[in-house]
Amino acid sequence: xxxxxxxxxxxxxxxxxxxxxxxxxxxxxxxxxxxxxxxxxxxxxxxxxxxxxxxxxxxxxxxxxxxxxxxxxxxxxxxxxxxxxxxxxxxxxxxxxxxxxxxxxxxxxxxxxxxxxxxxxxxxxxxxxxxxxxxx
Amino acid sequence: xxxxxxxxxxxxxxxxxxxxxxxxxxxxxxxxxxxxxxxxxxxxxxxxxxxxxxxxxxxxxxxxxxxxxxxxxxxxxxxxxxxxxxxxxxxxxxxxxxxxxxxxxxxxxxxxxxxxxxxxxxxxxxxxxxxxxxxxxxxxxxxxxxxxxxxxxxxxxxxxxxxxxxxxxxxxxxxxxxxxxxxxxxxxxxxxxxxxxxxxxxxxxxxxxxxxxxxxxxxxxxxxx
Numbered sequence: 001x002x003x004x005x006x007x008x009x010x011x012x013x014x015x016x017x018x019x020x021x022x023x024x025x026x027x028x029x030x031x032x033x034x035x036x037x038x039x040x041x042x043x044x045x046x047x048x049x050x051x052x053x054x055x056x057x058x059x060x061x062x063x064x065x066x067x068x069x070x071x072x073x074x075x076x077x078x079x080x081x082x083x084x085x086x087x088x089x090x091x092x093x094x095x096x097x098x099x100x101x102x103x104x105x106x107x108x109x110x111x112x113x114x115x116x117x118x119x120x121x122x123x124x125x126x127x128x129x130x131x132x133x134x135x136x
Numbered sequence: 137x138x139x140x141x142x143x144x145x146x147x148x149x150x151x152x153x154x155x156x157x158x159x160x161x162x163x164x165x166x167x168x169x170x171x172x173x174x175x176x177x178x179x180x181x182x183x184x185x186x187x188x189x190x191x192x193x194x195x196x197x198x199x200x201x202x203x204x205x206x207x208x209x210x211x212x213x214x215x216x217x218x219x220x221x222x223x224x225x226x227x228x229x230x231x232x233x234x235x236x237x238x239x240x241x242x243x244x245x246x247x248x249x250x251x252x253x254x255x256x257x258x259x260x261x262x263x264x265x266x267x268x269x270x271x272x273x274x275x276x277x278x279x280x281x282x283x284x285x286x287x288x289x290x291x292x293x294x295x296x297x298x299x300x301x302x303x304x305x306x307x308x309x310x311x312x313x314x315x316x317x318x319x320x321x322x323x324x325x326x327x328x329x330x331x332x333x334x335x336x337x338x339x340x341x342x343x344x345x346x347x348x349x350x351x352x353x354x355x356x357x358x359x360x361x
């Protein structure tokens with residue numbers, strides 16, 4: 001029903017924090033105002049903009065607080081021990097991680113490990129989903 | 137980078153004042169929701185052409201403003217990207233509606249003719265025209281291809297029997313936007329007497345048949361996902 005690219009499109013609306021290396025006044029976007037931008041000062045922008053700026057080397061992206069090995073290890077453990085779906089850190093964590101890991105891997109500490117953990121988490125949840133469908 | 141372009145900012149504030157009842161950001165959020173609902177609903181939903189028009193107007197105004205900006209201004213690129221994203225939503229939304237209109241044109245036209253004066257619009261003007269043209273085309277195609285070659289008493293097409301109808305009993309995924317108690321779920325089969333009552337809890341996700349949910353989708357109590 002829904003294209004993966006469309007899910008990604010939705011995920012790109014999530015806000016992430018970037019650290020710009022330029023200064024600029026506020027942008028008056030239709031979806032709301034963002035900025036102002038000052039070098040070195042963190043500011044929240046939608047993911048699509050963050051990735052675009054990253055590609056043009058205008059900023060560093062600060063990974064979301066859940067995107068680190070420690071937190072994900074704990075999350076994975078929790079998910080494993082529970083029979084039901086645990087609340088996730090972000091409804092679009094899968095797409096966000098994919099986008100961030102592709103475009104801004106150098107801003108994420110231990111990117112490979114994070115990648116593996118996210119995939120584990122996903123697999124555990126997918127297995128639960130299959131199980132509950134089987135029961136149905 | 138560059139000094140703020142005054143006309144650019146003024147214009148932007150103007151546009152916000154015009155939209156007294158709704159800011160542009162809210163309209164966009166509404167449109168996005170309408171897009172997703174339309175995408176997942178088996179049936180054609182109410183027309184939201186006012187939202188589409190509002191967003192198109194915003195885009196045009198923004199493009200107008202962008203023309204006044206200096207070349208190489210970083211704003212141009214960023215606003216362009218946003219405009220492209222909004223355009224994508226609008227076209228995907230309208231395309232999905234046209235798909236449904238093509239598929240169920242007889243049913244939809246029939247329903248539109250039954251609509252009372254103050255009921256919400258099912259089709260926008262353009263969509264209505266499209267549906268009629270399409271219906272005429274299909275009709276004359278059937279006629280010239282097959283029906284005229286059949287005996288007199290087989291030449292009529294019965295709408296009730298032949299027209300495809302949306303399967304409103306298909307299951308959809310949904311998320312509740314607010315608590316809603318006592319949603320009556322009628323039994324799926326007519327001979328099954330057990331009607332069920334479900335309480336929806338805010339932010340929870342469900343999978344249910346579309347039919348009992350249709351009014352809740354229309355008034356925004358639930359969103360399809």
